[in-house]
Amino acid sequence: MKSKHFSRALVALGFVLCSFAGVVAAQPTDPLPSWNDxxxxxxxxxxxxxxxxxxxxxxxxxxxxxxxxxxxxxLWAEKPVYFQxxxxxxxxxxxxxxxxxxxxxEPFASILKGDSRKALAGGKPALMQLLAATHTGMSGDxxxxxxxxxxxxxxxxxxxxxxxxxxxxxMLELLNYLxxxxxxxxxxxxxxxxxLRAFAEKTYGIPPEQVVGSSLxxxxxxxxxxxxxxxxxxxxxxxxxxxxxxxxxxxxxRRPVFAAGNSDGDFEMLLWTTSGPGPRFGLLLxxxxxxxxxxxxxxxxxxxxxxxxxxxxxxxxxxxxxxxDWKTIFPWGNRSxxxxx
Amino acid sequence: MKSKHFSRALVALGFVLCSFAGVVAAQPTDPLPSWNDxxxxxxxxxxxxxxxxxxxxxxxxxxxxxxxxxxxxxLWAEKPVYFQxxxxxxxxxxxxxxxxxxxxxEPFASILKGDSRKALAGGKPALMQLLAATHTGMSGDxxxxxxxxxxxxxxxxxxxxxxxxxxxxxMLELLNYLxxxxxxxxxxxxxxxxxLRAFAEKTYGIPPEQVVGSSLxxxxxxxxxxxxxxxxxxxxxxxxxxxxxxxxxxxxxRRPVFAAGNSDGDFEMLLWTTSGPGPRFGLLLxxxxxxxxxxxxxxxxxxxxxxxxxxxxxxxxxxxxxxxDWKTIFPWGNRSxxxxx
Numbered sequence: 001m002k003s004k005h006f007s008r009a010l011v012a013l014g015f016v017l018c019s020f021a022g023v024v025a026a027q028p029t030d031p032l033p034s035w036n037d038x039x040x041x042x043x044x045x046x047x048x049x050x051x052x053x054x055x056x057x058x059x060x061x062x063x064x065x066x067x068x069x070x071x072x073x074x075l076w077a078e079k080p081v082y083f084q085x086x087x088x089x090x091x092x093x094x095x096x097x098x099x100x101x102x103x104x105x106e107p108f109a110s111i112l113k114g115d116s117r118k119a120l121a122g123g124k125p126a127l128m129q130l131l132a133a134t135h136t137g138m139s140g141d142x143x144x145x146x147x148x149x150x151x152x153x154x155x156x157x158x159x160x161x162x163x164x165x166x167x168x169x170x171m172l173e174l175l176n177y178l179x180x181x182x183x184x185x186x187x188x189x190x191x192x193x194x195x196l197r198a199f200a201e202k203t204y205g206i207p208p209e210q211v212v213g214s215s216l217x218x219x220x221x222x223x224x225x226x227x228x229x230x231x232x233x234x235x236x237x238x239x240x241x242x243x244x245x246x247x248x249x250x251x252x253x254r255r256p257v258f259a260a261g262n263s264d265g266d267f268e269m270l271l272w273t274t275s276g277p278g279p280r281f282g283l284l285l286x287x288x289x290x291x292x293x294x295x296x297x298x299x300x301x302x303x304x305x306x307x308x309x310x311x312x313x314x315x316x317x318x319x320x321x322x323x324x325d326w327k328t329i330f331p332w333g334n335r336s337x338x339x340x341x
Numbered sequence: 342m343k344s345k346h347f348s349r350a351l352v353a354l355g356f357v358l359c360s361f362a363g364v365v366a367a368q369p370t371d372p373l374p375s376w377n378d379x380x381x382x383x384x385x386x387x388x389x390x391x392x393x394x395x396x397x398x399x400x401x402x403x404x405x406x407x408x409x410x411x412x413x414x415x416l417w418a419e420k421p422v423y424f425q426x427x428x429x430x431x432x433x434x435x436x437x438x439x440x441x442x443x444x445x446x447e448p449f450a451s452i453l454k455g456d457s458r459k460a461l462a463g464g465k466p467a468l469m470q471l472l473a474a475t476h477t478g479m480s481g482d483x484x485x486x487x488x489x490x491x492x493x494x495x496x497x498x499x500x501x502x503x504x505x506x507x508x509x510x511x512m513l514e515l516l517n518y519l520x521x522x523x524x525x526x527x528x529x530x531x532x533x534x535x536x537l538r539a540f541a542e543k544t545y546g547i548p549p550e551q552v553v554g555s556s557l558x559x560x561x562x563x564x565x566x567x568x569x570x571x572x573x574x575x576x577x578x579x580x581x582x583x584x585x586x587x588x589x590x591x592x593x594x595r596r597p598v599f600a601a602g603n604s605d606g607d608f609e610m611l612l613w614t615t616s617g618p619g620p621r622f623g624l625l626l627x628x629x630x631x632x633x634x635x636x637x638x639x640x641x642x643x644x645x646x647x648x649x650x651x652x653x654x655x656x657x658x659x660x661x662x663x664x665x666d667w668k669t670i671f672p673w674g675n676r677s678x679x680x681x682x
Contacts, residue, residue, distance in 0.1 A: 063548055140590055184550070197594045207404055208594030209525070209551070220586040220609055227609070227616045229590045236591070245561040249481055249570045250577070251592060253538045253549030268561055268568070275568045 031177040033327075034170040040325045043318045044174070047281045051257065052181045058279040060257055062182045067258035068212075068248065068269065069175070071189040071196060073303040074262045074285055075204060077166045079294040080157065081120055081302055084191050085127055087150050089116055091134040108133075120301055124190040124240040124265070128214050131192055136233035140194065140218065143231060147198035159335060164203045169331045174260075175204055183258065188212045188247055190240030190265050194231075212251040214239045244269035256280075262287065267308040274315055282317035284308060289323035292334035372518040374668075375511040381666045384659045385515070388622045392598065393522045399620040401598055403523045408599035409553075409589065409610065410516070412530040412537060414644040415603045415626055416545060418507040420635040421498065422461055422643055425532045426468055428491050430457055432475040449474075461642055465531040465581040465606070469555050472533055477574035481535065481559065484572060488539035500676060505544045510672045515601075516545055524599065529553045529588055531581030531606050535572075553592040555580045585610035597621075603628065608649040615656055623658035625649060630664035633675035 035041040051060040072078040092102070092111050102108035107130065110117070122129070135143055151164055159166065175185050185206055187196055193213030200206045215236040218229050239247035245268050248256065259266075259273035262285035270282040286309060287296050298306035312319050320326070328334065376382040392401040413419040433443070433452050443449035448471065451458070463470070476484055492505055500507065516526050528537055528547055534554030541547045556577040559570050580588035586609050589597065600607075600614035603626035611623040627650060628637050639647035653660050661667070669675065 063542065066550070186550075193591075193594070201404065209407070209527075209592070211594060215591060218587050218590055220583040220613065227586070227613050229586060229613075242561040245568070245570060246559050249559055250534075250556060251550070253534070253552060272561065272568050272570075 032173050048181050065183040066256045067178050067183045068186045068188040068256040070261035070266045071187050075171050078303050083163045084195050088130045132233040140229040144198045170326045186210045212247045240265045242268045245272040263303040263305045264307050284317050285320045288321050291336050292329045373514050389522050406524040407597045408519050408524045409527045409529040409597040411602035411607045412528050416512050419644050424504045425536050429471045473574040481570040485539045511667045527551045553588045581606045583609045586613040604644040604646045605648050625658050626661045629662050632677050633670045
């Protein structure tokens with residue numbers, strides 16, 4: 001027998017043994033262990049199965065399996081305020097000595113007095129303006145280092161955990177579950193794209209090229225003969241509300257098959273996703289758990305959820321009741337169990 | 342023996358057999374069969390090996406293996422002019438009856454008279470303006486369908502092939518070779534991102550989310566109750582020259598490890614790439630083959646190559662001499678063998 005035929009026979013025998021072993025060992029394992037059994041968990045699993053099983057009438061070809069996730073309030077917490085706003089506030093305080101004019105200029109003046117409500121009132125666009133003011137002229141690398149350093153040292157005012165620990169364990173499992181079934185996971189956030197890229201790969205397994213967010217303009221130049229990318233004080237994209245489908249269109253170029261969010265800022269992304277032909281899934285997190293996390297919706301200045309929640313039934317979106325549907329919140333426990341120092 | 346242990350033993354035996362088969366069958370195969378043996382081919386293979394071999398001092402972790410490719414003149418031909426310009430010209434002619442004012446307005450007037458030089462003189466920005474004028478108000482889906490239809494029917498004025506056949510066989514092999522070694526291949530082109538996304542996945546194996554190009558602004562709206570993305574007549578990004586590192590920064594968020602181009606429009610992308618720390622590779626295609634393709638460099642209005650070619654030695658960029666280094670040009674042959682009708 002030619003060596004080529006002999007080796008092929010060996011491979012065939014090898015595969016037969018591996019398959020047999022697979023059948024013998026197969027025991028169903030729970031892909032979402034931190035999710036309580038129920039309609040929500042079942043809907044997700046059913047969707048993943050029907051879109052990935054060969055021969056299924058709802059089979060989605062691998063290259064089309066795009067899943068987009070909001071970040072604030074969907075993958076990590078957003079209380080008392082968006083964490084990136086807390087970063088920007090820290091930077092304002094740090095840079096204040098170099099900017100005496102901020103004492104009389106909003107929103108800097110309020111921030112320096114300890115009142116972040118003015119900065120918050122302007123929403124995501126105001127946040128981008130604040131970042132523009134505090135980071136213009138900085139290189140992309142310098143900015144990313146600044147964020148990494150802040151994330152490594154700063155602590156949540158209530159739980160005292162690092163912000164990268166304020167992530168939702170059930171959502172980490174969902175990301176892994178989707179990826180192990182050939183889905184490409186993206187972040188589509190109103191927060192800053194560069195801020196997110198500083199930690200999304202390590203924290204969520206989502207690489208920079210799969211992060212979509214609000215952005216400032218930038219330019220390429222030589223500084224001391226060395227090429228750098230410099231951040232400019234001009235907004236490029238506000239990736240929030242109707243800006244999310246635009247961010248998806250520009251960065252991804254494909255309509256998602258699965259999208260998850262938690263606020264009215266995600267309404268258009270969910271609508272855009274589930275309006276597409278074929279199988280689509282819209283997932284909405286409803287913050288209902290005052291004890292283990294925070295309970296908020298239509299009256300919250302942060303992560304307001306009103307229109308999207310009312311619209312969910314007629315669009316067939318699946319709504320997570322965080323209190324009922326999740327066994328745990330954060331990887332380390334929940335808000336009521338956090339140490340007081 | 343527990344069934345779990347038994348199945349594991351089977352898997353182990355299966356793997357041993359498969360590996361043995363691999364050793365028995367292993368014969369070195371040429372990953373770049375359309376490339377002549379020589380310094381260029383060797384440099385590419387050496388780079389891929391050293392960045393992917395476990396334990397190598399130049400090992401690059403998989404998630405950092407980003408390779409960016411220009412399109413016009415690098416992956417497909419660009420003579421007599423950029424193919425997207427030919428698309429835009431066809432659209433101008435098609436839409437002219439609805440725009441009597443174009444008879445007196447440049448660059449439309451010249452185009453309608455059969456002279457595309459004015460449109461060409463403005464470079465990539467002028468091309469984007471032309472596209473803006475001919476496509477504003479169109480939805481993203483309508484635009485993509487329009488491009489697909491044009492690509493399926495239009496023929497190159499000289500070779501009479503479809504434009505998606507005017508691709509470089511050796512570069513298709515390079516894309517496959519990089520991908521089979523864990524590299525993520527991106528297009529970073531001065532051409533339109535939406536134009537590219539209409540064919541890049543099928544033609545190059547590069548999905549829409551890995552295409553970076555020049556873009557117009559867009560907005561999300563409801564038309565007849567249906568959500569659509571509408572193209573706006575405002576330039577978002579010109580992804581050419583110094584715009585390429587910016588496009589890379591916005592869309593990818595990581596500096597490439599490998600970059601390939603063919604003109605001065607790729608100078609900054611190559612400089613940005615090879616200025617990074619660690620192993621980096623810059624590849625420059627020099628169009629030297631008048632017989633089988635086209636020979637052009639510093640005097641060409643299309644794909645001008647001057648500064649980048651002079652700079653290549655001091656930056657350590659590898660320069661392909663298409664006449665010497667390639668066994669073949671297009672998958673179907675070469676320009677001199679194309680039928681005359």
